Amino acid sequence: MTLTIDVQNLTKTYRVHQKKEGLKAALIGLGKRTYHEVPAVQGIDLQVHQGEFVAFLGPNGAGKTTTLKLLSGVINPTAGHATVLGHIPWKRENAYRRRFALVMGQKNQLWWDLPAQESFRLHQKIYRIETEQFDRSLNELIDVLDVSKLLKQPVRELSLGERMKMELIAALLHSPDILFLDEPTIGLDVVAQHNIQQFLRHYQQTRKITVLLTSHYMKDITALCKRVVIIAKGRIHYDGSLKGITDQFGGYKILTVQFADDIESPPDLSKYGTVQSIQPPQVTIQVPRAEVASVLSHVLNQHDIADVSVEDPPLENMIAEVFSLAAEEENAS
Amino acid sequence: MSAWLSMWWMIFRVSLSEKLVYRVDFMLGTLMRFLPIITHILLWTAVLAAGDGEPIGGYDRNHFVAYYLLVTISRAFSSMPGLAAGITEEIRDGAIKKYLIQPVDLIGYLLLKRIAHKLVYYLMAFLPFALIFFLGHEYFDGWPEPSILCAYGVSLLFAFCIGFFMEATLGLIGFWWLEVSSLLFIYMLITFFFSGHMFPLEILPAWLRPVFDYLPFQYLAYFPAALFLEKMDPAQMTWGLWVGGFWSVFFFLTSRIAFTLGVRRYSGFGG
Numbered sequence: 001m002t003l004t005i006d007v008q009n010l011t012k013t014y015r016v017h018q019k020k021e022g023l024k025a026a027l028i029g030l031g032k033r034t035y036h037e038v039p040a041v042q043g044i045d046l047q048v049h050q051g052e053f054v055a056f057l058g059p060n061g062a063g064k065t066t067t068l069k070l071l072s073g074v075i076n077p078t079a080g081h082a083t084v085l086g087h088i089p090w091k092r093e094n095a096y097r098r099r100f101a102l103v104m105g106q107k108n109q110l111w112w113d114l115p116a117q118e119s120f121r122l123h124q125k126i127y128r129i130e131t132e133q134f135d136r137s138l139n140e141l142i143d144v145l146d147v148s149k150l151l152k153q154p155v156r157e158l159s160l161g162e163r164m165k166m167e168l169i170a171a172l173l174h175s176p177d178i179l180f181l182d183e184p185t186i187g188l189d190v191v192a193q194h195n196i197q198q199f200l201r202h203y204q205q206t207r208k209i210t211v212l213l214t215s216h217y218m219k220d221i222t223a224l225c226k227r228v229v230i231i232a233k234g235r236i237h238y239d240g241s242l243k244g245i246t247d248q249f250g251g252y253k254i255l256t257v258q259f260a261d262d263i264e265s266p267p268d269l270s271k272y273g274t275v276q277s278i279q280p281p282q283v284t285i286q287v288p289r290a291e292v293a294s295v296l297s298h299v300l301n302q303h304d305i306a307d308v309s310v311e312d313p314p315l316e317n318m319i320a321e322v323f324s325l326a327a328e329e330e331n332a333s
Numbered sequence: 334m335s336a337w338l339s340m341w342w343m344i345f346r347v348s349l350s351e352k353l354v355y356r357v358d359f360m361l362g363t364l365m366r367f368l369p370i371i372t373h374i375l376l377w378t379a380v381l382a383a384g385d386g387e388p389i390g391g392y393d394r395n396h397f398v399a400y401y402l403l404v405t406i407s408r409a410f411s412s413m414p415g416l417a418a419g420i421t422e423e424i425r426d427g428a429i430k431k432y433l434i435q436p437v438d439l440i441g442y443l444l445l446k447r448i449a450h451k452l453v454y455y456l457m458a459f460l461p462f463a464l465i466f467f468l469g470h471e472y473f474d475g476w477p478e479p480s481i482l483c484a485y486g487v488s489l490l491f492a493f494c495i496g497f498f499m500e501a502t503l504g505l506i507g508f509w510w511l512e513v514s515s516l517l518f519i520y521m522l523i524t525f526f527f528s529g530h531m532f533p534l535e536i537l538p539a540w541l542r543p544v545f546d547y548l549p550f551q552y553l554a555y556f557p558a559a560l561f562l563e564k565m566d567p568a569q570m571t572w573g574l575w576v577g578g579f580w581s582v583f584f585f586l587t588s589r590i591a592f593t594l595g596v597r598r599y600s601g602f603g604g
Contacts, residue, residue: 014600069601074433076597092596094436102434111347113354118347126437127342128336154354286433 529555
């Protein structure tokens, strides 16, 4: 597979003005300002091949969006090197800008007071898309996203979900080879989220384009991405498959036991693991992965059980664990 | 070349459509701009009356009225409402990112948007302008020669270029300062007095006048008006056009430099 994104030791440090509280500090700040450096991205290495759908996960301020901004050429790095499709992003060459798209869930790129159709026409000219290709792409995207009735409506009058669909159309009209998505489903209701996820999956699978996605919604990640990069405090802490997170960080399983009788106080299972909840006749405990078989055998032998289930812990919990491990490591260093 | 032209033509068309969305507001705003002319005329009529009608700086009442009417036209070309503040706001809230990721030149894009804005303004203001100039035609000594009219057209073009590129440069300072409202206030204050917007520059002390010939401000309002009223000899006119041309190129370059350097230090605010 062709290497599409090659990032080596990429670093971005922001210089941030520190403003103390109060009028006196404000007056002092007129003459002498204090700055401190915020390392947003700290020497990351990343290789992404053509056709991969990669999720960037991390808490707020982890460096996800900064990485996307660096790769799309919006900002210049402090150090390090990156090539995307053979171009250095921050040179902002038109030849590169015609080959990628960046969609930011919190930013509107369409003309606010005009129907989306006019923005699309403008994109056609800006990206120099042949009329035939433009019509074909537009019709296909309109059909898949089911927005034909909204094209003549000013963008300001569209709902958030409808607007995001229009943003995606505008971003994909020039058939980019790489799509950077920064929280594309933020603020959307579950139906709209689902529709966008379905669309992105379909589009990526049919076009085999490379997609980098940041999102706080685990459903986006599990629905779309096979590869996950966990970034915290500007450093990559995990780069691998979704399943690999469970193997690496899911050191326990969730055992849910439903007792046969409608008992008011189920037996104490704390000797087997950490009790998570007691909702008679059901008890949920967290059991170390290596002990699951023996615990299960004990419980089944010693109690009258109606039902039992063993599950991996929720992905959110494992990722939160990675985040806190990363924070601990960072504080220790 | 044709793809390039086609892109800029589309940007212009879309900008024009956008300007026509809020046409009532735009129309009212356009009409309100004529009110200050009346205030100026009344003020200078009173000043002249107090001096027994003696001309001030070579301007009698008729010339004052004609001057203010012509300054309104100069400013219709050189004033750029919301340009610098708009650029700074887009830098601050991160909206400028969309220009950085698309294969389009930000300054060219803003220039075409502004030309579209101006054209809609001229369209709306044409009838009121025609009416006012028809009512006030007696204040003029007649049409100047064709060569002066041509020079007048060029001076208006320079007024537009200086106004646009100077304000764009100020707006792009937002890459460093994030907030330029104080700077814009100073700029407005300077142009208000030193562009000839408030009074003809002949009123200033004689020793100060040559300084203004070298500064860019008078080319925003005074110079085109004084040229039309034939307040200068051909040598001064030619010199003025060269200086106006110089400042147009100068601010074009400063805007490009400010953009290139500003983008390098841009932090991509606003998520």
